[in-house]
Amino acid sequence: xxxxxxxxxxxxxxxxxxxxxxxxxxxxxxxxxxxxxxxxxxxxxxxxxxxxxxxxxxxxxxxxxxxxxxxxxxxxxxxxxxxxxxxxxxxxxxxxxxxxxxxxxxxxxxxxxxxxxxxxxxxxxxxxxxxxxxxxxxxxxxxxxxxxxxxxxxxxxxxxxxxxxxxxxxxxxxxxxxxxxxxxxxxxxxxxxxxxxxxxxxxxxxxxxxxxxxxxxxxxxxxxxxxxxxxxxxxxxxxxxxxxxx
Amino acid sequence: xxxxxxxxxxxxxxxxxxxxxxxxxxxxxxxxxxxxxxxxxxxxxxxxxxxxxxxxxxxxxxxxxxxxxxxxxxxxxxxxxxxxxxxxxxxxxxxxxxxxxxxxxxxxxxxxxxxxxxxx
Numbered sequence: 001x002x003x004x005x006x007x008x009x010x011x012x013x014x015x016x017x018x019x020x021x022x023x024x025x026x027x028x029x030x031x032x033x034x035x036x037x038x039x040x041x042x043x044x045x046x047x048x049x050x051x052x053x054x055x056x057x058x059x060x061x062x063x064x065x066x067x068x069x070x071x072x073x074x075x076x077x078x079x080x081x082x083x084x085x086x087x088x089x090x091x092x093x094x095x096x097x098x099x100x101x102x103x104x105x106x107x108x109x110x111x112x113x114x115x116x117x118x119x120x121x122x123x124x125x126x127x128x129x130x131x132x133x134x135x136x137x138x139x140x141x142x143x144x145x146x147x148x149x150x151x152x153x154x155x156x157x158x159x160x161x162x163x164x165x166x167x168x169x170x171x172x173x174x175x176x177x178x179x180x181x182x183x184x185x186x187x188x189x190x191x192x193x194x195x196x197x198x199x200x201x202x203x204x205x206x207x208x209x210x211x212x213x214x215x216x217x218x219x220x221x222x223x224x225x226x227x228x229x230x231x232x233x234x235x236x237x238x239x240x241x242x243x244x245x246x
Numbered sequence: 247x248x249x250x251x252x253x254x255x256x257x258x259x260x261x262x263x264x265x266x267x268x269x270x271x272x273x274x275x276x277x278x279x280x281x282x283x284x285x286x287x288x289x290x291x292x293x294x295x296x297x298x299x300x301x302x303x304x305x306x307x308x309x310x311x312x313x314x315x316x317x318x319x320x321x322x323x324x325x326x327x328x329x330x331x332x333x334x335x336x337x338x339x340x341x342x343x344x345x346x347x348x349x350x351x352x353x354x355x356x357x358x359x360x361x362x363x364x365x366x
Contacts, residue, residue, distance in 0.1 A: 036359055
């Protein structure tokens with residue numbers, strides 16, 4: 001998801017500062033070799049240095065390990081990170097990954113209880129990791145709906161296309177982003193179209209969530225061309241299905 | 247039970263080799279000096295031997311004699327004239343950088359990387 005936000009920021013012409021703090025997966029630094037890995041959850045000292053060195057950029061993206069939630073919340077409380085950010089005119093946005101396993105839901109609950117409405121949220125739904133409606137039926141989801149929290153739903157990508165991305169990465173000897181992978185000549189046309197659709201959906205949803213991703217939506221220099229959803233735009237009349245007027 | 251501990255044949259000539267190095271002799275020159283004494287060896291062997299000797303850790307009580315520290319002498323008696331205070335070095339400041347108590351150097355590499363948009 002971080003990759004999607006960064007790709008959108010690049011597309012939208014918004015400079016973004018990035019740091020990878022997830023030493024287990026190194027997702028950001030693998031796909032964005034410029035990104036440094038900083039073990040910010042090793043100690044509170046490292047975390048403090050990271051937060052205090054945040055550059056003056058409209059968007060700053062940090063990828064922390066999921067299992068460090070407790071450490072991060074404790075550190076944010078003791079260092080009064082939100083007060084410090086507020087004095088700089090910065091507001092934090094937390095990505096909440098909708099999940100149905102007890103560990104993830106407990107982590108979401110802890111995060112919301114600790115940060116409340118002092119931060120903005122974006123709910124991310126990944127169909128590959130989230131199959132039940134448990135989250136949607138929760139009170140937290142209802143609270144988010146009432147507060148107009150943006151939701152980004154990642155479209156499912158076929159295994160064939162994911163394999164194509166892996167092959168393209170192997171060919172280039174480095175982990176490619178979706179945007180980079182589709183530029184490879186060896187990429188199958190239909191897989192390319194699927195990725196184009198994926199990217200478009202992510203860009204559209206990021207643009208819709210821009211008010212919590214960038215300080216001012218006027219910063220967006222490049223708007224997404226929204227693909228018309230023909231099926232959704234023209235519902236079939238159940239009683240006169242062939243009554244089609246172009 | 248082990249036998250007699252191994253001792254390099256170069257061991258008795260350590261002082262000679264050390265003095266030769268201090269007088270800027272090459273390793274090959276030392277080989278030739280030792281050859282004159284009937285010791286057959288090579289330059290790399292001497293080099294390795296000297297390197298090992300420098301890193302040697304001695305068993306307790308078997309350390310070589312250390313040079314004696316210079317005797318502590320009494321400070322000179324204060325002169326009748328008081329010192330000119332303006333010529334004295336400045337007193338150490340509480341906030342001055344003290345290399346012994348400085349915290350570890352902060353990371354010089356920036357933690358954050360700013361990606362500039364490259365989309366036309």
